Amino acid sequence: MITTTRNLLKSVIAITLVAASLAAQQPTAPLFSQKTLDELQRVQAAALKSDRAYEWTAFLTNNIGPRFSGTPQAARAEQYVADEMRKLGLAVEMQKLKVPHWVRGEERAELVSWHGMTAGTIQKLVIKTLGGSIATPPEGIEAEVVVVENFAELERLGRERIAGKVVVFNYRFDRRLSDAGFGLEAYGQAVQYRSSGAIAAARYGAVASLVRSAGGSQNRLAHTGGMRYDPAVTKIPGAALSHEDADLIAHLAKQGPVRIRLKLGAETLPDADGHNVIADLRGSERPDEVVIVSGHLDSWDVGTGALDDAGGVAVSMQVPYILKQLGLQPKRTIRVIAYANEENGLVGGREYAARESSRLEKHFAAIESDLGVSHPVGILYAGRPEVGAAIEPILQILRSQGSGLTRRENGVGADIGPLTQRGVPSFAPWFNTRKYFDYHHTEADTFDKIDPDEMKKLAALMAVLAYALANAEGPLPR
Numbered sequence: 446m447i448t449t450t451r452n453l454l455k456s457v458i459a460i461t462l463v464a465a466s467l468a469a470q471q472p473t474a475p476l477f478s479q480k481t482l483d484e485l486q487r488v489q490a491a492a493l494k495s496d497r498a499y500e501w502t503a504f505l506t507n508n509i510g511p512r513f514s515g516t517p518q519a520a521r522a523e524q525y526v527a528d529e530m531r532k533l534g535l536a537v538e539m540q541k542l543k544v545p546h547w548v549r550g551e552e553r554a555e556l557v558s559w560h561g562m563t564a565g566t567i568q569k570l571v572i573k574t575l576g577g578s579i580a581t582p583p584e585g586i587e588a589e590v591v592v593v594e595n596f597a598e599l600e601r602l603g604r605e606r607i608a609g610k611v612v613v614f615n616y617r618f619d620r621r622l623s624d625a626g627f628g629l630e631a632y633g634q635a636v637q638y639r640s641s642g643a644i645a646a647a648r649y650g651a652v653a654s655l656v657r658s659a660g661g662s663q664n665r666l667a668h669t670g671g672m673r674y675d676p677a678v679t680k681i682p683g684a685a686l687s688h689e690d691a692d693l694i695a696h697l698a699k700q701g702p703v704r705i706r707l708k709l710g711a712e713t714l715p716d717a718d719g720h721n722v723i724a725d726l727r728g729s730e731r732p733d734e735v736v737i738v739s740g741h742l743d744s745w746d747v748g749t750g751a752l753d754d755a756g757g758v759a760v761s762m763q764v765p766y767i768l769k770q771l772g773l774q775p776k777r778t779i780r781v782i783a784y785a786n787e788e789n790g791l792v793g794g795r796e797y798a799a800r801e802s803s804r805l806e807k808h809f810a811a812i813e814s815d816l817g818v819s820h821p822v823g824i825l826y827a828g829r830p831e832v833g834a835a836i837e838p839i840l841q842i843l844r845s846q847g848s849g850l851t852r853r854e855n856g857v858g859a860d861i862g863p864l865t866q867r868g869v870p871s872f873a874p875w876f877n878t879r880k881y882f883d884y885h886h887t888e889a890d891t892f893d894k895i896d897p898d899e900m901k902k903l904a905a906l907m908a909v910l911a912y913a914l915a916n917a918e919g920p921l922p923r
């Protein structure tokens with residue numbers, strides 16, 4: 446029996462080897478022609494010299510400002526991007542959407558009682574209400590805090606110790622992991638407390654939920670971001686604390702009861718109008734096939750969303766700019782999308798994919814840049830593993846600027862996620878995210894954080910990748 450199995454195995458291996466060598470012998474046309482590869486060198490060189498994306502980012506952030514969904518600045522930014530793309534001669538469409546309209550309002554927190562305090566004093570805390578939170582009652586909440594390190598500790602304390610109190614989730618953002626270049630991984634670990642802390646705390650009767658910021662700022666800034674509610678669980682207000690203030694509360698709570706006063710004036714208004722800005726540089730040979738280059742145009746209402754994600758939109762806009770400058774027309778259509786409402790709803794990405802659901806096979810590839818603006822070390826992709834080998838000639842070109850690595854991920858961008866899930870090969874710049882999460886969703890995400898030389902490398906990667914895919918001689922594995 447064993448011998449037979451062994452023999453069978455041997456012949457299977459032999460057949461597989463023959464099949465593999467036959468496949469290897471079959472002449473397959475290269476995915477990129479020599480002409481395309483030569484043009485890619487010119488695209489890269491031109492992008493490495495261009496300040497256009499940097500200038501667009503300056504206008505979006507310094508002149509327009511934060512572009513939170515439902516605000517006049519968000520609408521102004523949509524018009525601005527549309528106008529700039531029309532100036533380049535692109536066909537522009539505004540996809541009409543209904544987007545969430547949440548307003549931050551007042552946010553105030555202070556410690557009013559703790560061990561060793563000087564009578565009649567308070568300690569002000571730096572907080573940011575989390576997007577989507579309800580308000581506190583107009584007079585605010587005053588209650589004792591209970592500090593937990595994680596969900597398991599919350600569960601251990603149970604209703605008896607939690608009911609009527611303000612829960613402080615003191616889960617630490619892993620700075621070491623972030624400093625080692627894995628900011629997104631560190632963020633992924635911490636963000637669950639921000640998104641579902643209020644649900645977990647409310648299950649045990651808490652009156653509010655405060656989370657240590659899911660980010661790396663060490664300048665006493667709180668990182669905002671989205672939070673969720675469960676329709677089956679009482680809604681309680683939620684806010685993020687700066688790291689310094691989370692440490693302060695944890696320190697004092699070890700010594701005795703700590704009381705906090707919290708006043709949040711957040712409000713959810715009826716959905717507002719918003720638009721995906723969709724601008725096509727028409728392809729010469731296969732105009733119905735589309736390569737998307739994208740970022741999201743909305744930002745949080747704090748800072749000016751330079752890293753998140755004006756820069757991503759601007760480097761996408763620069764792709765057709767560079768091609769026009771060089772007089773190059775792609776074979777497939779290059780579609781710039783400035784998505785609306787990524788931050789507090791993901792409406793833009795979802796609605797675009799829904800609208801295009803019958804034309805997804807015409808979406809040759811989708812690219813999104815939404816992890817800041819820094820030196821890209823290469824390209825992330827989501828899709829069949831064979832895609833990595835298919836883009837090797839592109840990486841060879843990008844290696845000259847230090848962007849030649851590649852790695853496969855399950856998803857590479859929130860807005861293009863619905864396309865990725867439906868099988869559209871998806872790409873993103875692979876960033877070193879060492880610093881990104883120090884500024885992410887804070888008042889410090891501003892234009893000065895962008896290094897123009899690093900932005901040029903990012904813009905070059907986007908243009909080389911987009912033009913290569915748009916000119917590919919055959920389909921990508923999917």
Ligand SMILES: [Zn+2]
Nearest residue numbers: 753754787815
């Ligand atoms: Zn973003």
